[in-house]
Amino acid sequence: MPPRRSYDQYCSAARALDVVGDRWTLLIVRELLAGPRRYTDLHADLPGVSTDVLASRLKDMERDGLTTRRRLPPPGAAYVYELTSRGRELLPVLQALGTWGEPELGERRPTDAVRAHWFALPLLRSLKGEGLVEVRLEEGRFHLHVGAQEGPVHGDGPAPRDPDAVLTLDTATCTAVSRGTLPLAEAIRTGHVEVAGDTPLAKQLRDA
Incomplete structure (x- = not known):
């Protein structure tokens, strides 16, 4: 080479x-x-x-x-x-870059491609603790391995096992969280994000 x-x-x-x-x-x-x-x-x-x-x-x-x-x-x-x-080890680098780039995101342009799982890293930045979270959007589903120290941190499609929490939200809410204009905790409190599950992680999300 x-x-x-x-x-x-x-x-x-x-x-x-x-x-x-x-x-x-x-x-x-x-x-x-x-x-x-x-x-x-x-x-x-x-x-x-x-x-x-x-x-x-x-x-x-x-x-x-x-x-x-x-x-x-x-x-x-x-x-x-x-x-x-x-x-x-580049995960925190991408997370920091994503945070820095939030003001640049703006409104989606007609030429912008999108995949449901591209929202994974922005949402992951807003989640604390450990557990498997499934996210349901109109565009599709993806899952997050919150707090994972090795292996995948997210994946396309439904969770591979029973998730610790399920987040259901629309694309506008997910975009607002990704842009940094709507904190995830506020979106949950105001009902823009529905949290399902009875695990400690789900309770933590609802009580945030």
């Missing part, structure tokens, strides 16, 4: 950007925080990226120790990409 491009600056921020500063890299990390993904799944959830660029970024990320590629056992027999522990 060609050598990594570098800013050639003895600065940790510059070194970090040597690794993750290319376009699409951090968005690939966002998708892989959901766990192992096939190339076709990544391409489908990264609208606008070309196949050549996606393949190149995945190779770069594997070279730099952010991801690994492995083959699923039969009957799957497909290759999947997943984050290494080093790659997963």
Whole structure:
């Protein structure tokens, strides 16, 4: 593989950007925080990226120790990409970047793509404690592994087991929470978010 491009600056921020500063890299990390993904799944959830660029970024990320590629056992027999522990350490970086970018979100433009699970990281920033939370939107469902120290932090579709809490809300409310204009606790208190469940996590959400 060609050598990594570098800013050639003895600065940790510059070194970090040597690794993750290319376009699409951090968005690939966002998708892989959901766990192992096939190339076709990544391409489908990264609208606008070309196949050549996606393949190149995945190779770069594997070279730099952010991801690994492995083959699923039969009957799957497909290759999947997943984050290494080093790659997963980018979660707080993405969370901080998302918080910083909230004022930039504005109103959705006609050309803006959206996937239900793209709301996962903004909601995760608003949740404390530990547990499995299923989120139900008009666009679809996704789930959050709140407080997870390893493995996926979110996933597309219904929760893989009985969730500790279920949040039901409309897209406008979810967008307002993502934009930072409506705190999740306030949205729950005012009835814009319905919380179902009788676990400590569900009670904590209702009492916040």
